Amino acid sequence: MEKIKMGKIVEMDGDEMTRIIWQMIKDELLLPYVELNTEYYDLGLPYRDETNDEVSIKAGEAIKKYRVGVKCATITPNAQRVEEYNLKEMWKSPNATIRAILDGTVFRTPILLSGVKPAVRTWEKPITIARHAYGDIYKASEFRIEGPGKAELLFTGEDGRTEKATIYDFECGGVLQGMYNKDSSIRSFAHSCFRYALDTKQDLWFSTKDTISKKYDQTFKLIFQEIFDSEYKEEFEKAGIEYFYTLIDDAVARVIRSKGGYIWACKNYDGDVMSDMVSTAFGSLAMMTSVLVSPDGNFEYEAAHGTVTRHYYRHLKGEETSTNPVATIFAWTGALRKRGELDGNAELMTFADKLEKATLGTIEDGKMTKDLVALWQGERAEALTTAEFIGAVKEKLSEMM
Amino acid sequence: MDNNRIENRDGAVTNPVSDNSAYKMPYSQGPYPQVPEWTKNIVISDKPWIPPGEEGNVSVRFNESEKAEPDGLDYEAASDEETADKKEWPMWMQIGVLLMITLVAVALLVANIKARTTSPEEVTTVPAAVTTVQSATSVPATVPSVSGAITNNYTTENTGSDKEDKTTEKDDEPTFAPSVSNGQSEKEKKEIIEYFNECSNRVKAEAVKVVKNFENRSHNEDKLKLPSAIKGVAKSVLESKITDLTEPVEYPTAEAIIARYPVPGAEWSSKLTAEDVETATRTDKGDEYEITLFLKTCVDPSPETGTSRAMDCLDVPTVRDTAPPFITAFSAEYYDCVIRCRVEKATGRVVWSNYTAPVLLKLGLDAGFVEFDAEIGLTFEKDYTITY
Numbered sequence: 001m002e003k004i005k006m007g008k009i010v011e012m013d014g015d016e017m018t019r020i021i022w023q024m025i026k027d028e029l030l031l032p033y034v035e036l037n038t039e040y041y042d043l044g045l046p047y048r049d050e051t052n053d054e055v056s057i058k059a060g061e062a063i064k065k066y067r068v069g070v071k072c073a074t075i076t077p078n079a080q081r082v083e084e085y086n087l088k089e090m091w092k093s094p095n096a097t098i099r100a101i102l103d104g105t106v107f108r109t110p111i112l113l114s115g116v117k118p119a120v121r122t123w124e125k126p127i128t129i130a131r132h133a134y135g136d137i138y139k140a141s142e143f144r145i146e147g148p149g150k151a152e153l154l155f156t157g158e159d160g161r162t163e164k165a166t167i168y169d170f171e172c173g174g175v176l177q178g179m180y181n182k183d184s185s186i187r188s189f190a191h192s193c194f195r196y197a198l199d200t201k202q203d204l205w206f207s208t209k210d211t212i213s214k215k216y217d218q219t220f221k222l223i224f225q226e227i228f229d230s231e232y233k234e235e236f237e238k239a240g241i242e243y244f245y246t247l248i249d250d251a252v253a254r255v256i257r258s259k260g261g262y263i264w265a266c267k268n269y270d271g272d273v274m275s276d277m278v279s280t281a282f283g284s285l286a287m288m289t290s291v292l293v294s295p296d297g298n299f300e301y302e303a304a305h306g307t308v309t310r311h312y313y314r315h316l317k318g319e320e321t322s323t324n325p326v327a328t329i330f331a332w333t334g335a336l337r338k339r340g341e342l343d344g345n346a347e348l349m350t351f352a353d354k355l356e357k358a359t360l361g362t363i364e365d366g367k368m369t370k371d372l373v374a375l376w377q378g379e380r381a382e383a384l385t386t387a388e389f390i391g392a393v394k395e396k397l398s399e400m401m
Numbered sequence: 402m403d404n405n406r407i408e409n410r411d412g413a414v415t416n417p418v419s420d421n422s423a424y425k426m427p428y429s430q431g432p433y434p435q436v437p438e439w440t441k442n443i444v445i446s447d448k449p450w451i452p453p454g455e456e457g458n459v460s461v462r463f464n465e466s467e468k469a470e471p472d473g474l475d476y477e478a479a480s481d482e483e484t485a486d487k488k489e490w491p492m493w494m495q496i497g498v499l500l501m502i503t504l505v506a507v508a509l510l511v512a513n514i515k516a517r518t519t520s521p522e523e524v525t526t527v528p529a530a531v532t533t534v535q536s537a538t539s540v541p542a543t544v545p546s547v548s549g550a551i552t553n554n555y556t557t558e559n560t561g562s563d564k565e566d567k568t569t570e571k572d573d574e575p576t577f578a579p580s581v582s583n584g585q586s587e588k589e590k591k592e593i594i595e596y597f598n599e600c601s602n603r604v605k606a607e608a609v610k611v612v613k614n615f616e617n618r619s620h621n622e623d624k625l626k627l628p629s630a631i632k633g634v635a636k637s638v639l640e641s642k643i644t645d646l647t648e649p650v651e652y653p654t655a656e657a658i659i660a661r662y663p664v665p666g667a668e669w670s671s672k673l674t675a676e677d678v679e680t681a682t683r684t685d686k687g688d689e690y691e692i693t694l695f696l697k698t699c700v701d702p703s704p705e706t707g708t709s710r711a712m713d714c715l716d717v718p719t720v721r722d723t724a725p726p727f728i729t730a731f732s733a734e735y736y737d738c739v740i741r742c743r744v745e746k747a748t749g750r751v752v753w754s755n756y757t758a759p760v761l762l763k764l765g766l767d768a769g770f771v772e773f774d775a776e777i778g779l780t781f782e783k784d785y786t787i788t789y
Binding site (some may be wrong): 119 | 705
């Protein structure tokens with residue numbers, strides 16, 4: 001059988017157990033069928049350290065060039081990792097670097113299985129969380145007040161103009177926090193959300209607390225509405241999808257009673273909290289896909305989970321592990337399908353569909369990794385090692401091809 | 402899409418607990434939680450907790466309420482006999498209880514407002530002859546009445562809209578005071594506010610007497626939201642209780658002025674900032690300036706925040722803390738508030754002032770087996786003459 005040809009995508013290798021799985025997926029599931037055309041970047045921590053993290057920047061720039069990338073999970077170093085890997089310094093998260101280069105938004109979507117019932121009984125379709133991963137409390141300045149005094153908010157313009165407001169006249173100790181966001185970042189977030197909604201043909205929900213935060217959250221609301229009205233309204237109507245704004249508390253109440261099947265755009269903190277809630281309620285973080293979408297239409301796919309360090313240490317000891325590779329497989333299928341869409345390569349898109357079906361079909365047949373056995377509510381569930389599971393998927397895929 | 406939506410839900414102040422009894426999660430009967438694993442109560446610290454054994458009491462919703470949801474997502478208990486009996490209470494009894502709760506709530510609000518505006522031991526009624534003189538002084542012919550100014554400005558500055566339309570805006574849409582000064586710079590606005598603060602704060606420091614010429618109190622009928630069955634009665638109660646205080650009241654001592662002139666109880670009258678003010682104008686009137694400040698919408702003020710920095714506002718956190726248990730939610734939104742005053746150029750003293758404060762009160766009410774939300778719109782206008 002002739003291998004499927006494809007346009008170039010950016011391949012970003014990663015760390016630990018996911019790096020092992022990455023190669024297994026390529027060898028067993030992709031290379032037998034696809035003439036993989038990738039520009040390879042090794043984002044494994046040793047090479048990032050060797051290149052002073054230049055490789056992360058180059059990978060981000062490459063995604064801008066080729067518009068599609070697929071990334072393996074990577075380590076974000078902390079003090080312990082600096083020591084473990086003898087790093088020159090505590091490099092930034094490559095995800096943050098690439099996100100900054102692409103100015104993109106991360107969309108996380110669960111992969112649904114018939115045998116893993118969501119904790120919320122009415123959820124029938126995936127709920128995609130779009131988190132505005134910039135600013136707010138994650139870039140806040142804060143300190144503790146030890147005694148009485150006046151806290152003021154001061155802005156000094158470039159021209160020397162100042163604006164000042166009293167935050168609170170403290171009569172006792174307390175805490176104080178100042179945070180910010182930028183119109184440009186909110187605009188990029190909005191564009192990414194609207195584009196991804198059109199791309200996936202799903203309704204877009206957006207929520208803030210603008211009735212309380214009449215300047216800060218109101219700005220988010222107004223920017224989204226302005227961009228929607230001026231640039232996306234007609235396209236949404238043609239696609240038969242809707243943009244729906246509501247208060248965050250109302251959104252939570254609706255989400256918990258909904259059937260799913262939409263994108264929920266959240267401010268940074270809300271997205272942080274809600275993505276964990278949604279992934280847990282749908283089953284497992286191991287079954288969450290993640291895609292970074294830039295406002296100008298670049299896509300980077302990866303698994304939402306980390307590098308599965310504990311399994312890696314066992315792997316190094318020579319033990320077999322049962323690490324769930326589904327989200328990593330879906331990162332590849334997402335990237336291949338997007339490349340196919342952009343290039344009009346139907347064969348590649350069909351292959352991506354088949355690989356996803358083979359993966360889910362294997363699980364529906366009762367063959368899965370240990371983490372899913374614990375959640376499985378179907379008739380039978382057999383726990384396989386990672387290699388066995390990928391082998392079972394390969395077998396099913398070969399039947400489909 | 403439609404299946405996911407809960408139509409007509411007013412998100413602005415809605416208390417999820419009062420809006421959705423599923424949050425109360427009975428243990429053994431009635432509605433099932435959305436998450437089947439939730440077999441015990443999860444207590445959210447700022448929401449009322451329904452103790453075990455009383456869950457059935459919350460399961461009956463008032464079906465004619467404006468908050469009744471059209472998607473059939475109600476949470477009625479089906480099997481429990483005691484609960485079933487309560488569910489079948491006749492409609493007249495439900496209406497009676499609703500009415501009683503509303504009247505008590507209104508009475509509490511009125512009592513609260515009266516307590517803030519009247520203090521017999523510190524005030525003196527001005528003789529009729531003085532009243533005439535003071536009233537004439539307080540609203541000169543060249544100065545339009547405050548209510549007129551609001552209407553005129555609104556209709557001229559908001560194309561294609563009028564005040565009627567404005568009242569139908571969604572609650573999550575901000576309502577701003579009409580703009581009276583197109584193109585006003587921030588610097589100019591700040592200067593006027595600082596001048597106003599300076600002059601206004603002289604009242605409590607230097608005035609020998611303040612006369613409250615009148616106090617208009619009105620109920621904004623088009624803002625009233627209640628279950629239709631009791632709306633008419635509640636409206637007439639409001640109209641009879643929310644009435645004007647036409648008799649002038651004199652504050653003849655420094656203590657009385659501090660206690661009663663805005664902001665009551667404070668030794669200052671204004672700490673407004675540019676953030677609190679939508680527009681500020683200062684008009685040259687010969688020997689005097691006339692200053693007009695349109696304030697920004699302020700939700701749930703506490704002392705020295707937003708509108709409370711210059712006006713007599715409810716201290717919402719305190720009201721919430723002291724509210725009776727059947728008031729499950731309370732919010733106050735001050736919108737289109739206006740301060741007008743005249744200042745002697747030579748002395749920088751405020752000689753006349755007028756404060757207009759429309760407020761939308763939003764309440765969640767819960768009688769245990771029946772719950773609903775209410776909205777009441779009130780407007781207060783106070784007019785003062787100051788002597789030094």
